[in-house]
Amino acid sequence: MMQLPGGLIVNGERRRDFQFRELTGECELMLCEQPTPAQDDVFCHAQRVTHVLCQNLASIGGQSATRETVNALSVGDRQFLMRQLAVHIDDGVVWLTAVCGQCTEKFDVSFRHSELPVKPAGEHYPSKDIEISLGKVTVSVPTGNDQLAVVEIANQQQAMWRLITRLVRRKGRRQQLQPEQLTTEDIEQIEITAEAMSPEIATELSASCPNCQAENRLPVTPYSCFDRSADDLLNEIHTIALYYHWSEQDILALPSARRQHYIQLIDRSRGMADRHQMIHGGLHG
Ligand SMILES: [Zn+2]
Incomplete structure (x- = not known):
């Protein structure tokens, strides 16, 4: 599994x-x-x-x-x-x-x-304590919540600052970390830590x-x-509706495997009809 x-x-x-x-x-x-x-x-x-x-x-x-x-x-x-x-x-x-x-x-x-x-994911996932210039901090891997929090920030630099303040927590301090307090080395270390932990x-x-x-x-x-294009699905709905006269809603509610099964049955009976016509047409043609 x-x-x-x-x-x-x-x-x-x-x-x-x-x-x-x-x-x-x-x-x-x-x-x-x-x-x-x-x-x-x-x-x-x-x-x-x-x-x-x-x-x-x-x-x-x-x-x-x-x-x-x-x-x-x-x-x-x-x-x-x-x-x-x-x-x-x-x-x-x-x-x-x-x-x-x-x-x-x-x-x-x-x-x-x-x-x-x-x-x-790497060791310590989803968060790890590291030592930076400000002291001990906890770095976490980015989540969907973090993506959503920065999605409206158009400026890339600002979006990165916002992300860092979300991913880094100072030990025993309630207020958020100010990105300006971080050195270039700190940021690099934070990025490396988050990347090493993150599954990919x-x-x-x-x-x-x-x-x-x-x-x-x-x-x-x-x-x-x-x-994905809806074309194949819509074709299948059309075929099943034509043969069985079921509503679109009912066909869409079918498990996809079962829908495929009906399509195969229809194809088979169509094939038989074609063969029948061929033989029939051949005899009288
Ligand atoms: Zn080549």
Whole structure:
């Protein structure tokens, strides 16, 4: 069974278990639907991830997947879950066309989402005490909550300051740390500590060019679920509605595996009808 590379701390215990719900057409359709521009201001990427994970997770760390729980997951765990959701929906071979950075020749690369490497969380996850110029501080890995807190800060430098004040707590002090108090070395040390603890998934794929053998790094998004087209799903709904006269709502509520089964049955009876017509037409033609 797959486990979170980081995990949640539940009652002092690190829990890495999670379970997806049975996939339905409704879930699939929700992934295809782009948030409308009007929603965009309030529905940023991190919120969309939270929403999708809440809808598709049956449990996480032995609890139900509420918005609070999903936002409290480390960024690495959230990316991992989005990729696992892609695997849950369809772990077929994915083809990419790459342009070689060396010889500019085009070539095709195939992979499966389930084969992409995962770096588990490091020691002390999710927080570690370190000594910086100000004394002892506790550094935590960034979570969904941290992403959401900085999402509206357009200035990158300011967003980083805000993130650091969220990730670093001074021992025994209530007030937040002021970023101006930190030296360059402090910031570097904080970043290294957070990075070493954070779980990570591969966002790049290495492929050698068949023409010049140069190694190429190709980006692979954790969010391929969001790039799916609704075309196949809508075709299937159309076919099932045509044969069984069920409503769109009822078909969408079917577990995806069962919907596929009906499609196979329809294809088979269509195939038989075609053969019948061929033989029939052949005899009388
Ligand atoms: Zn090449």
